Amino acid sequence: MIDDATAIYIVENRKCFEDLKQVASQLAGLLVLSASGSKEAVPDHPMLHAAGELFQEAVDAMRSARPTERARPHHEHLRRASTMIGGALKQASVGLNTCLDLDRVLIPLRAGYSELERAADELPGFEKVSYERACCGGRAQ
Amino acid sequence: MTPAYSLWVMEYAAVPNYPQSGLIYGMHNQGTRKLPYCYVVIKGQGQLAMVDVGYNHKAHGEVLANTYGVRGWHPPHEVLGEIGIKPEDVSTIFITHCHFDHMGNIEDFPKATFYLQERELSKWVWSMSLHRRFRWLMLGIDPADIMRAVDLARQGRLVAVDGDRENVLPGVDLHAAFDTHTWGSMYVTVRNDLATNSQSSWVFCGDLAYGYENLRGHDPNDPEYIPIGLATGSQFNVIMTADEMVKSVGGDVHRVIPPHEERLKDLYPSRITKAGLRITELALADGEKSQVR
Numbered sequence: 001m002i003d004d005a006t007a008i009y010i011v012e013n014r015k016c017f018e019d020l021k022q023v024a025s026q027l028a029g030l031l032v033l034s035a036s037g038s039k040e041a042v043p044d045h046p047m048l049h050a051a052g053e054l055f056q057e058a059v060d061a062m063r064s065a066r067p068t069e070r071a072r073p074h075h076e077h078l079r080r081a082s083t084m085i086g087g088a089l090k091q092a093s094v095g096l097n098t099c100l101d102l103d104r105v106l107i108p109l110r111a112g113y114s115e116l117e118r119a120a121d122e123l124p125g126f127e128k129v130s131y132e133r134a135c136c137g138g139r140a141q
Numbered sequence: 142m143t144p145a146y147s148l149w150v151m152e153y154a155a156v157p158n159y160p161q162s163g164l165i166y167g168m169h170n171q172g173t174r175k176l177p178y179c180y181v182v183i184k185g186q187g188q189l190a191m192v193d194v195g196y197n198h199k200a201h202g203e204v205l206a207n208t209y210g211v212r213g214w215h216p217p218h219e220v221l222g223e224i225g226i227k228p229e230d231v232s233t234i235f236i237t238h239c240h241f242d243h244m245g246n247i248e249d250f251p252k253a254t255f256y257l258q259e260r261e262l263s264k265w266v267w268s269m270s271l272h273r274r275f276r277w278l279m280l281g282i283d284p285a286d287i288m289r290a291v292d293l294a295r296q297g298r299l300v301a302v303d304g305d306r307e308n309v310l311p312g313v314d315l316h317a318a319f320d321t322h323t324w325g326s327m328y329v330t331v332r333n334d335l336a337t338n339s340q341s342s343w344v345f346c347g348d349l350a351y352g353y354e355n356l357r358g359h360d361p362n363d364p365e366y367i368p369i370g371l372a373t374g375s376q377f378n379v380i381m382t383a384d385e386m387v388k389s390v391g392g393d394v395h396r397v398i399p400p401h402e403e404r405l406k407d408l409y410p411s412r413i414t415k416a417g418l419r420i421t422e423l424a425l426a427d428g429e430k431s432q433v434r
Contacts, residue, residue, distance in 0.1 A: 029266030035294030
């Protein structure tokens with residue numbers, strides 16, 4: 001059972017969660033392009049800049065969050081996720097040219113995404129994947 | 142001629158009551174049908190390959206079961222074990238597209254090389270750079286799958302294909318279907334007589350068709366192509382691809398295999414396992430024993 005204050009927390013923090021997930025996806029996307037030798041993998045990919053801006057929005061939103069007792073574990077996972085994803089973002093800005101570069105980004109990125117997954121498990125309303133409108137995850141009757 | 146490959150469609154989970162409108166364009170308010178989740182096994186010529194790998198139950202199972210009615214998920218070692226195959230024996234996997242229920246379980250196949258379209262990757266990545274209001278374009282994508290794909294690429298087990306490619310395995314071709322169900326969907330053709338102008342082709346179409354209505358319409362006497370319920374690209378491209386697929390099997394729509402089509406059981410021999418999952422046998426190579434009789 002979710003109390004009113006926690007319900008408000010959920011609504012207010014959904015975007016922050018989604019933004020961090022998006023940043024993680026963007027970084028993972030850059031890594032996979034780089035690791036697979038895609039022709040789209042270019043240094044200073046514009047997405048890195050987009051990821052940086054979105055990350056800052058998420059951090060700002062998180063700072064103003066008011067977690068209830070029930071929402072505290074969720075918020076803690078979110079906080080840890082932002083620290084790790086922020087670290088990954090910083091490393092990605094340095095460069096993605098070698099295996100070592102990839103590791104420097106991938107390791108904190110994975111850890112950060114795991115924290116997001118844990119956050120999603122703590123409270124309803126935070127989805128790891130957008131099933132709702134996905135073709136095969138559409139709501140059955 | 143004896144088929145070059147044995148071909149099985151392996152159910153690994155299902156939604157018992159899925160709205161028809163999600164599958165066949167325009168079938169609003171016309172009830173539900175069973176939607177099996179399946180992958181395909183291709184065995185022969187010294188090769189063991191698959192088309193798609195299903196989803197990661199650890200990550201998605203509970204939500205899909207509780208909220209979306211997905212039932213009966215079983216891991217690849219159990220599903221494939223029914224036909225005497227281990228996931229670690231699979232050497233080649235063709236990913237038709239990057240939705241979580243098609244590429245989500247790559248970590249269960251530790252020795253396989255994965256083929257997918259380069260465009261599928263690069264356009265997903267591009268869509269991630271768009272504003273949040275475009276998030277519909279990313280539906281069905283699990284960021285964790287993208288991270289797992291990074292590892293595949295570093296291990297040299299990810300082949301990003303640019304367009305069509307013939308004879309990836311003997312008699313097995315990949316066909317790009319850009320801007321259809323997804324940005325870089327592809328379908329897999331098995332020329333089961335290994336001939337260039339095959340008289341025994343099969344098409345494994347991923348989600349380019351969910352059911353036979355997509356390929357022949359509602360009236361068998363007056364066939365037509367009807368788009369699928371969901372296309373990130375254009376429905377025009379979806380139906381033109383349907384035509385291409387049907388032509389490539391000489392007009393026999395039943396040789397185009399939609400993995401979500403429950404009625405495969407009415408066309409080909411099959412059996413239900415103890416776990417309640419169906420195995421459908423499309424072809425048997427020389428010396429291979431039936432897994433459904």
